[in-house]
Amino acid sequence: MKKVISLACVSVLSLSLAACSTKKPAHVPERPASDYEMGAQTYALPGQPGYQGNQYEFYKNPMTAPANQTYYFAYDSNVMRSNGLRELKIQADYLVTHPAARVRLEGYTDDRGSREYNIGLGWRRDQSVAHFLEQQGVRPQQIKMVSYGKERPAALGETEKAWALNRRVNLVYEKK
Amino acid sequence: MNFSYKKNQTHWVVSVHKLLSIALFWVVIASYFSINTSAYAALDLELTQGVDAAIPIAVVPFVNEQSNLPGQETLSQVIRRDLGNSGQFVVKTANNKNTADDLSYWQHQKVDAVLQGQIKTMTDGRYQVSFRLLSVFNQNKQEGNQEAPLLAQQYQVAQAGLRRLAHHISDLVYHKLIGVRGVFSTKVAYVLVQPHPHQLTEYSLEVSDIDGFNPHTLLKSTQPIMSPAWSPDGQHIAYVSFEGNRASIYLQELATGMRRQLIHYPGVNGAPAFSPDGQRLAVVLTLAGSPNIYIYHLSTGKLQQITHGYSIDTEPAWAADGNSLVFTSNRGGTPQIYRYSFAGGTIERLSFEGNYNARASFALGGQSLVMMHRETGLFGIASERLDSGQVEVLTQTGLDESPSVSPNGRMVIYATQYGGRGVLALVSMDGGIKLRLPAREGDVREPAWSPFL
Numbered sequence: 066m067k068k069v070i071s072l073a074c075v076s077v078l079s080l081s082l083a084a085c086s087t088k089k090p091a092h093v094p095e096r097p098a099s100d101y102e103m104g105a106q107t108y109a110l111p112g113q114p115g116y117q118g119n120q121y122e123f124y125k126n127p128m129t130a131p132a133n134q135t136y137y138f139a140y141d142s143n144v145m146r147s148n149g150l151r152e153l154k155i156q157a158d159y160l161v162t163h164p165a166a167r168v169r170l171e172g173y174t175d176d177r178g179s180r181e182y183n184i185g186l187g188w189r190r191d192q193s194v195a196h197f198l199e200q201q202g203v204r205p206q207q208i209k210m211v212s213y214g215k216e217r218p219a220a221l222g223e224t225e226k227a228w229a230l231n232r233r234v235n236l237v238y239e240k241k
Numbered sequence: 242m243n244f245s246y247k248k249n250q251t252h253w254v255v256s257v258h259k260l261l262s263i264a265l266f267w268v269v270i271a272s273y274f275s276i277n278t279s280a281y282a283a284l285d286l287e288l289t290q291g292v293d294a295a296i297p298i299a300v301v302p303f304v305n306e307q308s309n310l311p312g313q314e315t316l317s318q319v320i321r322r323d324l325g326n327s328g329q330f331v332v333k334t335a336n337n338k339n340t341a342d343d344l345s346y347w348q349h350q351k352v353d354a355v356l357q358g359q360i361k362t363m364t365d366g367r368y369q370v371s372f373r374l375l376s377v378f379n380q381n382k383q384e385g386n387q388e389a390p391l392l393a394q395q396y397q398v399a400q401a402g403l404r405r406l407a408h409h410i411s412d413l414v415y416h417k418l419i420g421v422r423g424v425f426s427t428k429v430a431y432v433l434v435q436p437h438p439h440q441l442t443e444y445s446l447e448v449s450d451i452d453g454f455n456p457h458t459l460l461k462s463t464q465p466i467m468s469p470a471w472s473p474d475g476q477h478i479a480y481v482s483f484e485g486n487r488a489s490i491y492l493q494e495l496a497t498g499m500r501r502q503l504i505h506y507p508g509v510n511g512a513p514a515f516s517p518d519g520q521r522l523a524v525v526l527t528l529a530g531s532p533n534i535y536i537y538h539l540s541t542g543k544l545q546q547i548t549h550g551y552s553i554d555t556e557p558a559w560a561a562d563g564n565s566l567v568f569t570s571n572r573g574g575t576p577q578i579y580r581y582s583f584a585g586g587t588i589e590r591l592s593f594e595g596n597y598n599a600r601a602s603f604a605l606g607g608q609s610l611v612m613m614h615r616e617t618g619l620f621g622i623a624s625e626r627l628d629s630g631q632v633e634v635l636t637q638t639g640l641d642e643s644p645s646v647s648p649n650g651r652m653v654i655y656a657t658q659y660g661g662r663g664v665l666a667l668v669s670m671d672g673g674i675k676l677r678l679p680a681r682e683g684d685v686r687e688p689a690w691s692p693f694l
Binding site for chain 1: 442465467468483486487488507508509511512525527530531532553555556569571576597599600613620640642643686687
């Protein structure tokens with residue numbers, strides 16, 4: 066029953082995100098715990114325009130601002146490439162002229178390698194994008210960085226395409 | 242439900258071939274259980290390879306035992322499964338009580354020892370369980386059947402405690418015959434990922450018995466969970482959670498489910514590892530810009546940075562004496578294993594084979610490291626002797642990761658892929674014993690073997 070309720074919450078999330086995430090009770094599984102009490106809350110993840118899970122094409126970044134972006138990287142690299150820089154600069158210009166605006170950079174890797182080490186690689190990619198934004202005049206306090214490493218892949222599979230789709234940084238505008 | 246081993250009437254020639262047919266037998270049994278007992282086992286343990294020099298042992302049905310353990314098994318069934326799945330025993334049984342009790346019969350069957358027992362229901366509804374382990378090759382035969390047993394114990398236990406008692410008996414038998422402490426009563430924490438079409442992926446942190454039974458959920462989330470780490474007393478688990486679109490390290494008390502958001506600096510908060518005395522937590526933070534190893538003192542909250550510089554330093558694991566820890570670093574170009582010694586604050590490189598070594602921890606009483614290792618482009622799990630530097634690949638499917646060592650230092654549980662799904666698998670430190678532990682649904686990853694509990 067709770068799963069149906071949470072499904073309903075998720076499906077109308079565009080209208081009432083805050084309501085869903087604050088009113089949801091602790092998620093108790095069906096089986097009573099004999100040894101352990103159940104864990105804590107689940108948190109609804111607001112849908113993020115700009116990227117979806119399991120999308121199998123490279124995201125086409127809008128040239129308007131503010132618009133969430135996905136910026137891609139080469140294998141084992143956190144070097145900024147020219148493809149996508151123009152759109153990223155448009156976001157940088159917006160951030161400079163709107164000092165109250167905030168973005169979150171989410172760094173990712175493909176699925177090869179150790180999970181925690183890949184958190185470090187995703188972090189490096191965040192740093193590269195942040196450095197680029199700051200070079201355009203964005204203030205550091207407008208940028209928050211998190212690395213997911215190989216968690217939350219955009220594409221599944223052991224193929225060059227899937228790997229390329231996963232080596233990315235998402236730029237996500239945050240509500241203040 | 243009592244499974245008879247009619248095939249075992251004749252002496253087994255122990256070979257990998259025959260052990261594979263045992264494995265097939267267990268796969269069939271395991272799949273039967275998946276249909277009928279899904280409430281009890283979230284993971285199905287399958288032995289895929291056992292040792293050639295397995296010890297033949299008879300575990301006969303306990304007198305008056307019933308199929309009243311969770312999973313509708315009997316006490317002796319759970320013991321047979323434990324010992325068989327250790328890969329170090331060939332387990333036989335007999336249904337006929339006269340046969341079961343006949344030591345000369347078992348001598349003829351060429352087993353080394355016989356485990357027998359009985360269960361009595363007490364007036365308060367609990368059970369009195371007694372067992373004895375008899376050597377088949379005992380010297381003082383002149384008194385007939387009055388050999389001194391290798392082991393004999395008696396317990397009083399409620400029905401809810403029967404399965405745990407079975408594992409405890411398996412531990413005692415294992416210790417007596419192998420000489421090493423058994424791990425049948427230990428647990429494993431792991432992350433379960435269940436994608437749902439058109440919905441958010443569900444992540445769970447779970448703990449189950451090491452045989453896959455008795456799963457409990459500690460946390461459900463729509464954001465990733467990583468790196469579960471047991472406290473040395475088995476009372477707490479630390480883990481990384483991405484709730485709120487950021488990484489934090491939580492500390493959760495198992496008995497109560499209460500938790501606190503322990504470490505949540507800006508940036509990376511990762512790879513928690515308890516010191517052996519339980520007083521400190523090694524963590525990875527990016528406070529200085531790059532991922533470095535920090536020591537967090539649990540009682541004072543004091544933070545101490547122990548690695549510095551631009552490299553990615555991560556995945557700390559403590560030595561048993563608490564005086565050093567090993568970690569992964571790419572300071573030399575690619576990920577390799579280094580050791581930090583607290584005494585002098587010195588760092589030395591430990592891994593030199595293969596261009597990728599990560600997530601190391603100690604095994605075999607500190608004599609060896611176990612790590613994720615890549616050579617010829619394939620990821621696998623390898624051991625490295627610390628005295629000689631000799632590396633042995635234990636498994637290498639290309640998709641092996643996240644090794645965790647058993648508290649007796651002999652077995653490694655790790656994550657891999659099988660049939661397109663994330664599963665857990667076990668391998669012995671000599672590579673001779675292999676088991677697979679797929680989840681009933683979803684993908685399992687990031688196992689953490691509990692301490693002795």
